[in-house]
Amino acid sequence: MSETSSSSTAITGAEIFCRSLQAEGVDVVFGYPGGAVLHIYDALYRQDKVSHVLVRHEQGAVHAAEGYAKSSDKPGVALVTSGPGATNAITGIADAYMDSVPLVVFTGQVPTSLIGNDAFQEVDTVGITRPCVKHNFLVKDVKDLATTIKKAFYVATTGRPGPVVVDIPKDVTAASCEFEYPESIHMRSYNPTFGGYTGQIDKAVDLILSAKQPMIYTGGGVILGRGSEALTEFTRKLGYPITNTLMGLGGYPASDKQFLGMLGMHGTYEANMAMHHADVLIAIGARFDDRVTGNIEKFCPHAKIVHVDVDPSSISKNVKVDVPIVGEVEPVLRALIKALDAAKAKPDPEALDAWWKQIGEWQSQDCLKYDRDSELIKPQYVVQKFWELTQGDAFVTSDVGQHQMWAAQFYGFDKPNRWINSGGLGTMGVGLPFAMGVQFAHPDATVGCITGEASIQMCIQELSTCYQYQLPIKILNLNNRYLGMVRQWQEFFYQGRYAMSYMDALPDFVKLAEAYGHVGMRIDKPGDVEGAIKEALAQKERLVFLDFITDQSENVYPMIPAGAGQNEMILV
Amino acid sequence: MRHIISVLLENESGALSRVAGLFSARGYNIESLTVAPTDDPSLSRMTIVTSGSDEIVEQITKQLNKLVDVIKLLDMTAHPHIEREMALIKVRVGEAADREEVKRLTDIFRGRIIDVTQQTYVIEITGEGSKLDAFLEAVSPFPVLEVVRSGVMGIARGDVALQL
Numbered sequence: 001m002s003e004t005s006s007s008s009t010a011i012t013g014a015e016i017f018c019r020s021l022q023a024e025g026v027d028v029v030f031g032y033p034g035g036a037v038l039h040i041y042d043a044l045y046r047q048d049k050v051s052h053v054l055v056r057h058e059q060g061a062v063h064a065a066e067g068y069a070k071s072s073d074k075p076g077v078a079l080v081t082s083g084p085g086a087t088n089a090i091t092g093i094a095d096a097y098m099d100s101v102p103l104v105v106f107t108g109q110v111p112t113s114l115i116g117n118d119a120f121q122e123v124d125t126v127g128i129t130r131p132c133v134k135h136n137f138l139v140k141d142v143k144d145l146a147t148t149i150k151k152a153f154y155v156a157t158t159g160r161p162g163p164v165v166v167d168i169p170k171d172v173t174a175a176s177c178e179f180e181y182p183e184s185i186h187m188r189s190y191n192p193t194f195g196g197y198t199g200q201i202d203k204a205v206d207l208i209l210s211a212k213q214p215m216i217y218t219g220g221g222v223i224l225g226r227g228s229e230a231l232t233e234f235t236r237k238l239g240y241p242i243t244n245t246l247m248g249l250g251g252y253p254a255s256d257k258q259f260l261g262m263l264g265m266h267g268t269y270e271a272n273m274a275m276h277h278a279d280v281l282i283a284i285g286a287r288f289d290d291r292v293t294g295n296i297e298k299f300c301p302h303a304k305i306v307h308v309d310v311d312p313s314s315i316s317k318n319v320k321v322d323v324p325i326v327g328e329v330e331p332v333l334r335a336l337i338k339a340l341d342a343a344k345a346k347p348d349p350e351a352l353d354a355w356w357k358q359i360g361e362w363q364s365q366d367c368l369k370y371d372r373d374s375e376l377i378k379p380q381y382v383v384q385k386f387w388e389l390t391q392g393d394a395f396v397t398s399d400v401g402q403h404q405m406w407a408a409q410f411y412g413f414d415k416p417n418r419w420i421n422s423g424g425l426g427t428m429g430v431g432l433p434f435a436m437g438v439q440f441a442h443p444d445a446t447v448g449c450i451t452g453e454a455s456i457q458m459c460i461q462e463l464s465t466c467y468q469y470q471l472p473i474k475i476l477n478l479n480n481r482y483l484g485m486v487r488q489w490q491e492f493f494y495q496g497r498y499a500m501s502y503m504d505a506l507p508d509f510v511k512l513a514e515a516y517g518h519v520g521m522r523i524d525k526p527g528d529v530e531g532a533i534k535e536a537l538a539q540k541e542r543l544v545f546l547d548f549i550t551d552q553s554e555n556v557y558p559m560i561p562a563g564a565g566q567n568e569m570i571l572v
Numbered sequence: 573m574r575h576i577i578s579v580l581l582e583n584e585s586g587a588l589s590r591v592a593g594l595f596s597a598r599g600y601n602i603e604s605l606t607v608a609p610t611d612d613p614s615l616s617r618m619t620i621v622t623s624g625s626d627e628i629v630e631q632i633t634k635q636l637n638k639l640v641d642v643i644k645l646l647d648m649t650a651h652p653h654i655e656r657e658m659a660l661i662k663v664r665v666g667e668a669a670d671r672e673e674v675k676r677l678t679d680i681f682r683g684r685i686i687d688v689t690q691q692t693y694v695i696e697i698t699g700e701g702s703k704l705d706a707f708l709e710a711v712s713p714f715p716v717l718e719v720v721r722s723g724v725m726g727i728a729r730g731d732v733a734l735q736l
Contacts, residue, residue, distance in 0.1 A: 126586060131597050135640040138586075155640060188736065189582055189643040313634035316627070 013142040013173040014043035020149040030061040034081025036108030039173035056461040060433040062092020067437025075102040083121030094132035098424025102161035111171040134162030142175040159192025160311040196327035211280035212351035220247030221285020225329030228416040243271040247423040250413035264292040266405040269367035276567040288318040298565030376551035383410035394446040399431035399455030402484035407450040429458025453479040463516040513545035524549040576648040579618040587641040604723030646734040648726040658722040664715040
């Protein structure tokens with residue numbers, strides 16, 4: 001065998017790792033070194049094609065890789081060591097799994113001879129990550145390393161994307177063999193579906209054209225499946241109203257007149273009412289999450305449902321579907337458009353007129369109104385100003401909580417891949433590392449991180465990474481001194497018993513930002529909001545931390561209480 | 573309703589735990605599970621007996637198909653099929669009369685006595701689960717020391733075949 005003949009072409013596993021990443025076109029890896037991955041770090045040091053970003057916590061590495069992937073058309077890559085390195089990465093991996101983010105996470109492992117011996121920094125990474133990865137691998141032989149990496153990227157990026165973990169024992173990175181990177185991969189057990197069945201497409205078109213009160217409901221799958229353009233064409237051709245899920249924002253231009261805003265628990269009144277009264281629902285790349293459906297028993301009671309999804313298990317999982325179409329969003333939408341053009345029937349103009357009239361009445365409720373004359377800074381106002389001053393063209397990450405919902409409601413996304421947040425797992429702390437990943441993918445773009453004082457503290461150590469790499473992120477901290485969403489629920493459902501939702505002893509965020517080498521600004525008057533954002537945007541080279549002292553009592557409206565139907569919204 | 577799902581999957585370490593983990597993580601019921609390599613050593617065949625509404629079983633098959641290790645599966649319940657389970661049963665038979673009676677029962681059920689001592693028989697019996705249950709009922713007057721059941725295997729009748 002070649003590895004015993006000390007042939008000149010044999011290279012180490014660590015070098016194979018680097019060469020494989022180069023072959024995949026990876027330009028940046030987010031990671032943190034440790035004992036089990038030192039051979040790899042040494043090999044990374046000795047090459048210059050793949051750059052490595054040193055984060056301050058492994059959770060930050062995975063979230064940054066997610067931000068990179070969500071805002072670009074490339075998978076994110078993270079590298080962490082064994083044991084605690086791997087366990088710290090779990091939250092990010094679970095987050096990526098819930099939001100179908102294409103990600104390859106490399107974890108170091110103790111040498112194969114020590115696996116199972118409770119060795120120092122050993123953990124069963126394959127076992128721990130199994131429930132929250134699309135797939136995972138333990139590489140036991142250096143000869144399998146290149147092929148495994150190829151498979152990992154292939155699985156992560158095709159079909160319904162997701163995180164793939166590759167666990168590499170230290171001795172595998174030290175052993176050598178010849179390097180040969182497979183050009184393509186065939187896995188007999190993995191064959192993702194591409195186009196939808198023509199029979200189903202025709203059935204869908206018949207149903208779509210028969211609608212009197214149609215509604216198009218689309219999710220993150222449109223963005224992941226690069227179907228935004230086709231969706232816009234499809235929707236405009238039909239003249240039907242459309243709503244996006246939290247994950248799907250930007251999949252259809254928010255400024256378009258057919259767009260009814262986001263739907264779901266904190267979606268718009270018009271979007272939810274239109275869903276409830278629809279007779280035909282066209283669901284595309286959306287998975288009927290409970291935050292969207294509300295009470296499933298009361299969900300879309302009159303609608304026949306077409307559902308397009310690349311993942312067959314998402315179809316009829318929560319809601320029974322009449323016309324399922326399994327396939328990638330883009331080719332399926334193209335096929336639907338073609339079939340619509342060929343169809344003799346056209347959408348019923350009279351019915352559609354009446355439907356839009358009804359929708360107009362719901363829209364006149366102005367469900368996103370808030371007090372614009374308040375003496376306190378309203379969080380909605382901050383988001384709205386940020387949207388205006390960036391002309392809706394920034395990349396916006398958010399953390400999780402009230403600020404996330406305000407960001408979704410008040411920043412109008414006209415393009416896909418601009419809204420980066422944690423929809424499925426709802427992970428606090430993602431905002432800042434997401435923004436880092438986005439900024440690495442788009443070095444010259446404006447990247448805003450809309451966060452809250454509780455969320456930002458969950459990965460605040462990454463301010464140090466931002467300083468090291470001079471990332472000019474704009475942090476908009478909507479600081480209400482409360483776990484806002486928790487407080488809102490306690491107010492609504494626990495008679496105002498604010499158990500542990502009050503954030504006592506907050507840091508001075510301005511000084512904190514400055515301590516990390518950034519610019520910090522505190523804003524406590526509505527009149528200063530605009531100027532502060534302008535000043536921050538003018539700082540092209542530096543991170544600016546804007547600490548907005550906002551109205552403590554502001555709640556997110558409208559709201560569908562848990563267990564209620566979509567027509568049972570609480571308005572302001 | 574009870575379903576028997578046969579699965580062909582990659583014969584790789586971890587494949588079994590992915591399947592078992594899927595059932596526990598999603599709260600699906602698993603009645604029995606048997607698994608072994610096939611004539612192709614790179615392939616394992618697994619038989620899962622589960623129960624649930626049509627919607628749940630549809631999700632189970634979809635989620636199983638989604639596992640990267642799973643190559644193909646077949647819901648046996650949708651086809652005429654044969655089910656088999658094996659049991660090894662150790663019975664205390666001290667008295668000569670007991671020995672005669674247990675031997676007779678074993679013959680009636682087309683079982684075999686595969687180990688004999690002064691005090692015990694080990695009986696091997698195969699068939700559908702209900703037959704095994706019936707046999708256990710029949711020998712229940714005698715002290716049953718141990719029962720080992722294999723869990724169900726299934727194969728479709730006729731031309732329907734779960735193969736690559």
